Amino acid sequence: MSLRKLLAGSVFGGGVLAAVNRHLQSTATDLPPALNGEQHTYRWRGMDIAYTEAGDPENPTLVMLHGINAAGSSGEFRAVFDDLANDYHVIAPDLPGFGCSDRPPLRYSATxxxxxVGNFLAEYDEPSVIASSLSAAYTLDALASDPDLSVRDLLLICPTAIAGPEPPTQWLRELFRLPLVGAGLFNLVASKPSIRYFNADHGYYEMSKVTDDWLEYEWQTAHQPNARFAPASFISGFLNADLDLVDAIAALDVEPTILWGREAEITPLSQGRELAAEADVPLVVFDRSKLLPHVEFPAEFTTLVADQFSGAADRGDY
Structure with a gap:
């Protein structure tokens, strides 16, 4: 193949990829909040961080922190948010770079x-906290880093400190950050087939519990402007937390409860059993669930929250 033909093909291929990227972004609509309630903004380091608030402010405050993935948002708590608002003053932010929050093209990090998380929790007086996956590690790290920060209760859902390559892969992060190729690669990762695959293979035990509306919302949130930058750090390992979960739990002033899905594969139940045994804290296992037991079994989850926050939670299966 002549150099001229090679260059012509590259230009043509780049033009097609750019057109596809533009089309996908133009197809995405303005993202509505994932949860019902009052919509607020927390100004943090020049970013507008969106959060939803519901329930009586006189009730105990409960902050809910979603996990991180290519389509992450506070909508992870959509199945339980309204019910928990009956008894708690519930607050659920979209983490920086996700959902309705600002998504500047930063090199996002676990730090x-x-x-x-530490700054946001400090806005409330000893809130109870539910934190999922990597956000559980960030919560533990924030509590360990600030002796003045405290929580009333803590429920950790499939907590992990490592969810990407270890050590982190810089070239992979920079590849996803590229304006043309990176956007194209992320559009593949965040395509509807990919989102469905992740949900079926890692997130949910029964895909029948995932509505088409929710799959559409996940696609929409993953195709907002600058949507790829935070996931680029996640995929490449730069959102892995540098802490030992057992040591971090041991340093707490409050005993957390750990929740796990029996069929979880990315972070298998064996890790949960080991963590709970070494930290000597309650482990609750939901059958027929993976990484999102609170979505698959919302009634059982709200019961667990009531038990945990009243001091009645114990090790066991649901």
């Missing part, structure tokens, strides 16, 4: 999320 950034730990500091955000």
């Amino acid at each position: 950034l999320y730990t500091e955000f």
Whole structure:
């Protein structure tokens, strides 16, 4: 193949990819909040961080922190948010770079999320906290880093400190950050087939519990402007937390409860059993669920929250 033909093909291929990227972004609509309630903005380091608030402010405050993935948002708590608002003053932010929050093209890091979690929780007087996956590690790290920060109760859902390559892969992060190729790669990762695959293979035991509307919302949130930058750090390992979960739990002033899905594969139940045994804290296992037991079994989850926050939670299966 002549150099002229090679260059012509590259230009043509780049033009097609740019057109596809533009089309996908133009197809995405303005993202509505994932949860019902009052919509607010928390100004943090020049970013507008969106959060939803519901329930009586006189009730105990409960902050809910979603996990991180290519389509992450506070909508992870959509199945339980309204019910929990009956008894608690519930608050659920979209983490920086996700959902309705600002998504500047930063090189996102675990330190950034730990500091955000610490600053956000400090806005409330000893809130109870539910934190999912990597956000559980950020919460533990924030509590360990600030002796003045405290929580009333803590429920950790499939907590992990490592969810990407270890050590982090810089070239992979920079590849996803590229304006043309990176956007194209992320559009593949965040395509509807990919989102469905992740949900079926990692997130949910029964895909029948995932509505088409929710799959559409996940696609929409993953195709907002600058949507790829925070996931680029996640995919490449730069959102892995540098802490030992057992040591972090041991340093707490409050005993957390750990929740796990029996069929979880990315972070298998064996890790949960080991963590709970070494930290000597309650482990609750939901059958027929993976990484999102609170979505698959919302009634059982709200019961667990009531038990945990009243001091009645114990090790066991649901």
